[in-house]
Amino acid sequence: MLRFGRNKNKNVQVHVPDGFFNAPTSVATGLIAAGAVGFSLQRANRELRETGPALAGLTAAFVFAVQMVNFPVGAGTSGHLLGGALAAALVGPWTAVLVMSTVLLVQGLLFADGGLTALGTNITLMGLITVLVGYFLTRALLKVLPRRVGSVVPAATVGALVSVPVAALAFTGLYSIGGAVDIPLGKLATAMVGWHVLVGIGEAVITAAVLSAVVATRPDLVYAARHLQQDLVLVDADGNTSTVSPDRPIAAKPAGRSLGVGIAVTLLVAGGLSLFASAHPDGLEFVGAKLGFEGAAKNSAVAGSPLADYGVHGIGNAQVSGALAGIIGVLVTIVVGLAIAKLASLRANKAS
Amino acid sequence: MSGDGLLVAVDSPVHRVPAQVKLVALFVFVLAVVSTPAAIFWAFGLYAVMLVAAVVVAKLPATVVSRRLAVETPFIVFALLLPFVATGPQVDVLGLHLSQSGVLGAWNVLAKGTLGVIAAILLSATTAPRELLAGLERLRLPATLVAILSFMVRYLSVVSDDLHRMRVARESRGYTGGRVGHLKAVAGGVGALFVRSFERGERVHLAMRSRGYTGRMPLLSVSGATRTQWLEGLTISLTAVAIAVAARVVSL
Amino acid sequence: MSGPAIQVERLVFAYPDGRQALFGVDFTVERGERVALLGPNGAGKTTLVLHLNGILGSVAGGTGSGRIQIGGTGLHREHLTEIRRKVGLVFQDPDDQLFMPTVRDDVAFGPANLGLRGSELDDRVHEALVQVGMQDHADLAPHHLSFGQRRRVAVATVLAMRPEVLVLDEPSSNLDPAARRELADILAGLDVTLLMITHDLPYALQLCERSLLMDSGRIVADGKTRDLLGDADLMAAHRLELPYGFDPLSVPGPERS
Numbered sequence: 001m002l003r004f005g006r007n008k009n010k011n012v013q014v015h016v017p018d019g020f021f022n023a024p025t026s027v028a029t030g031l032i033a034a035g036a037v038g039f040s041l042q043r044a045n046r047e048l049r050e051t052g053p054a055l056a057g058l059t060a061a062f063v064f065a066v067q068m069v070n071f072p073v074g075a076g077t078s079g080h081l082l083g084g085a086l087a088a089a090l091v092g093p094w095t096a097v098l099v100m101s102t103v104l105l106v107q108g109l110l111f112a113d114g115g116l117t118a119l120g121t122n123i124t125l126m127g128l129i130t131v132l133v134g135y136f137l138t139r140a141l142l143k144v145l146p147r148r149v150g151s152v153v154p155a156a157t158v159g160a161l162v163s164v165p166v167a168a169l170a171f172t173g174l175y176s177i178g179g180a181v182d183i184p185l186g187k188l189a190t191a192m193v194g195w196h197v198l199v200g201i202g203e204a205v206i207t208a209a210v211l212s213a214v215v216a217t218r219p220d221l222v223y224a225a226r227h228l229q230q231d232l233v234l235v236d237a238d239g240n241t242s243t244v245s246p247d248r249p250i251a252a253k254p255a256g257r258s259l260g261v262g263i264a265v266t267l268l269v270a271g272g273l274s275l276f277a278s279a280h281p282d283g284l285e286f287v288g289a290k291l292g293f294e295g296a297a298k299n300s301a302v303a304g305s306p307l308a309d310y311g312v313h314g315i316g317n318a319q320v321s322g323a324l325a326g327i328i329g330v331l332v333t334i335v336v337g338l339a340i341a342k343l344a345s346l347r348a349n350k351a352s
Numbered sequence: 353m354s355g356d357g358l359l360v361a362v363d364s365p366v367h368r369v370p371a372q373v374k375l376v377a378l379f380v381f382v383l384a385v386v387s388t389p390a391a392i393f394w395a396f397g398l399y400a401v402m403l404v405a406a407v408v409v410a411k412l413p414a415t416v417v418s419r420r421l422a423v424e425t426p427f428i429v430f431a432l433l434l435p436f437v438a439t440g441p442q443v444d445v446l447g448l449h450l451s452q453s454g455v456l457g458a459w460n461v462l463a464k465g466t467l468g469v470i471a472a473i474l475l476s477a478t479t480a481p482r483e484l485l486a487g488l489e490r491l492r493l494p495a496t497l498v499a500i501l502s503f504m505v506r507y508l509s510v511v512s513d514d515l516h517r518m519r520v521a522r523e524s525r526g527y528t529g530g531r532v533g534h535l536k537a538v539a540g541g542v543g544a545l546f547v548r549s550f551e552r553g554e555r556v557h558l559a560m561r562s563r564g565y566t567g568r569m570p571l572l573s574v575s576g577a578t579r580t581q582w583l584e585g586l587t588i589s590l591t592a593v594a595i596a597v598a599a600r601v602v603s604l
Numbered sequence: 605m606s607g608p609a610i611q612v613e614r615l616v617f618a619y620p621d622g623r624q625a626l627f628g629v630d631f632t633v634e635r636g637e638r639v640a641l642l643g644p645n646g647a648g649k650t651t652l653v654l655h656l657n658g659i660l661g662s663v664a665g666g667t668g669s670g671r672i673q674i675g676g677t678g679l680h681r682e683h684l685t686e687i688r689r690k691v692g693l694v695f696q697d698p699d700d701q702l703f704m705p706t707v708r709d710d711v712a713f714g715p716a717n718l719g720l721r722g723s724e725l726d727d728r729v730h731e732a733l734v735q736v737g738m739q740d741h742a743d744l745a746p747h748h749l750s751f752g753q754r755r756r757v758a759v760a761t762v763l764a765m766r767p768e769v770l771v772l773d774e775p776s777s778n779l780d781p782a783a784r785r786e787l788a789d790i791l792a793g794l795d796v797t798l799l800m801i802t803h804d805l806p807y808a809l810q811l812c813e814r815s816l817l818m819d820s821g822r823i824v825a826d827g828k829t830r831d832l833l834g835d836a837d838l839m840a841a842h843r844l845e846l847p848y849g850f851d852p853l854s855v856p857g858p859e860r861s
Contacts, residue, residue, distance in 0.1 A: 017464075017465035017468055018465060018467070018469070018471075018472075019382075019385065019461060019463070019468055020427065020461055041497065045496075048496060049567055051554075052557035053496060053499035053502075054556035054557045054560060054703060056553075057501070057503020057504040058507050058552055061503075061511040062549040064504070064508060065511045066515075066545070068512075090550075098496075098497065101497075102500050103504070111420075112358060112469055112475070112476045115468040115469070116379050116382055117379065117383055205539065206539045209538075211543070212543070213540045214546055214547055216543075217547050218621060356745070502704070502705060503703060506704070506747075507699075552699070555695060555697070556700050556703050558654065558659045559693070560713070562659060562691075562762075563688070563713055563761065563765060564689060564718055564765070566685075566717065570716045
């Protein structure tokens with residue numbers, strides 16, 4: 001039950017737009033995404049040098065094209081492949097993070113799909129969480145499944161199935177932190193996860209079929225299963241045979257430059273911390289009080305009846321104090337983080 | 353999908369603004385919009401007026417802009433649900449029990465989302481993909497990422513055409529879609545598409561190495577933007593920041 | 605440096621997936637020669653030419669053995685840059701070769717890797733584009749060009765490197781008759797050693813005096829193109845067929861008397 005849509009309007013992609021989450025959440029997820037991309041660049045560095053950026057670019061073009069394949073979820077709506085778990089199984093987690101980020105960047109910049117300030121959120125949800133959940137679940141399952149390349153199919157299927165609802169759960173989590181409106185989180189979580197289990201089934205089915213097709217024709221291309229490949233037999237001009245091991249995958253080792261990794265990790269931590277900070281109402285109120293917004297925040301808590309009054313004064317003030325506090329918190333975290341990274345690199349230089 | 357993105361190839365003052373300026377302008381503008389309190393309605397009116405003016409100056413057909421707005425649909429649905437599910441004080445409108453914060457929240461998502469999408473359309477419709485890449489390069493996006501982006505943009509149309517040809521081939525042999533049994537055929541086709549894309553990636557890398565590639569891509573951008581270009585390009589965004597600040601002050 | 609343009613000895617190679625493609629290949633091409641490489645699909649022709657500039661083979665870390673010399677220089681890791689400048693490879697699918705955003709960027713890619721900058725680079729790009737008649741399309745994106753134009757730009761990307769040996773993989777495939785002839789005119793006018801994989805036997809006869817016939821990863825015949833094409837038994841044994849009504853003895857070739 002698959003449809004290919006060439007019609008752009010049919011292929012509505014669920015990207016978080018600008019303004020869906022408040023500014024601190026956008027900035028925080030932006031930091032997480034930047035950190036994750038930086039870290040992945042470091043980890044994928046050797047691989048990219050060996051296989052070239054063209055391969056990653058082509059994989060990104062592939063994911064983009066495949067995201068246009070819709071499958072019905074129910075109630076007249078359709079989902080499409082996210083491709084995070086699939087890309088991770090095919091090209092490895094770090095390249096996959098880069099690939100998914102590239103896809104989202106191109107969708108945002110070339111096709112105005114997904115907001116620029118929401119890019120961090122979209123990368124975190126669709127480029128980072130689906131890839132990492134999918135990949136590490138796949139590798140964990142490969143440890144218990146029979147040791148052959150074909151085992152990657154069921155393993156990645158489960159990885160894909162789980163990765164989508166987890167991303168949905170993460171979306172709910174972000175909403176609880178930075179959503180503009182209070183809605184019952186239990187309801188939202190149930191609806192999101194329930195819905196995305198269905199999407200996940202579609203994701204799993206396609207991931208399984210794609211991977212079994214690749215395993216059948218070019219098993220050497222499946223990154224997640226490269227360690228399960230068999231040795232090769234060579235025959236020379238005189239008919240002598242010899243056995244050689246196939247090209248080993250390049251071990252994904254961090255490539256020396258500690259400064260880059262340091263900054264990347266710092267950004268990740270800074271993003272996580274500021275998310276936590278903006279989630280923590282006490283912290284916000286504390287900063288708000290320091291800045292003299294205490295009264296305003298109190299007002300909003302007791303404000304009651306007429307819509308106009310509540311809207312203009314209460315929400316406005318609460319948001320101002322919240323947003324300001326968030327932004328200041330984020331900026332402070334960045335500065336502290338960068339300072340730590342700088343110190344760490346100085347110390348590393350001294351040591352070497 | 354063509355490799356040109358949404359580009360509308362005409363000449364206009366907006367088209368001529370350097371890409372890095374437009375990227376920064378878009379980001380600043382959207383950030384200003386996002387941090388404007390939802391209840392300050394006049395601010396959103398001003399943003400909209402400025403964007404419409406920019407669309408007119410850029411000579412973009414209204415149909416292009418409106419058609420592309422469809423990407424927002426899922427969030428319009430979400431926004432319309434908000435007044436019914438959000439908690440807090442209720443208000444009666446035409447006999448419906450709506451949440452006050454939900455109504456404001458719906459407006460918040462709709463207004464900010466729509467403005468963001470229109471601003472993004474303005475960028476993508478007035479900037480050729482190559483210029484965008486050069487702009488990102490000038491803004492110090494890591495070179496590896498620029499390279500991956502550049503290859504993706506280049507091969508978008510090639511891979512999409514492959515996908516399209518495979519669909520035509522399948523439909524020519526009687527496949528019409530609709531039966532679960534065919535799922536495997538389609539997904540198998542997608543598998544073949546990956547192998548094709550991957551092998552093309554390998555060949556491209558061979559072609560690059562054949563011409564002396566050693567790990568460093570040549571720079572795309574040639575010259576930076578002048579101070580005047582920065583000022584001109586950022587006019588709307590800086591005005592938006594002023595409006596956002598004013599909106600905050602008013603709401604205090 | 606002296607020595608033949610290409611010298612290949614006992615070349616063996618297997619792909620990472622275990623498929624062996626070359627089973628001991630030997631041949632020599634002298635400077636200024638134009639040689640066609642003929643053979644059925646899967647004979648190993650493309651695999652062979654990818655060895656000539658060290659893309660495949662043991663020098664690239666692959667599984668294989670044998671010896672290759674280009675213009676007297678052995679193919680070793682330390683000479684790779686030099687060899688890749690000398691051997692220009694034009695791929696079968698121009699989309700594989702044209703990977704940059706515009707024609708100009710793409711033609712400049714090779715010379716820029718050789719260290720050319722500024723006006724020197726611009727001149728080199730212009731010169732190469734003029735050689736294939738594409739100077740008016742420099743600022744277009746590859747997907748805006750016709751297939752024949754993309755093939756010509758692909759040749760220009762390699763000519764911009766000023767190669768000593770030009771290696772083409774099926775240059776006439778998928779071209780309409782006029783584009784095929786235009787490309788032949790361009791190739792005939794170049795002053796380089798030429799090695800050309802092709803299934804287009806009249807094209808081979810028109811451009812190359814000598815031909816190598818390859819099958820199952822080995823060279824099975826080496827001689828004058830006209831003689832090879834005229835040997836009906838040899839042709840049939842290796843799945844080669846002349847177009848209907850084409851007689852290799854009745855048309856003029858590149859031989860100069």
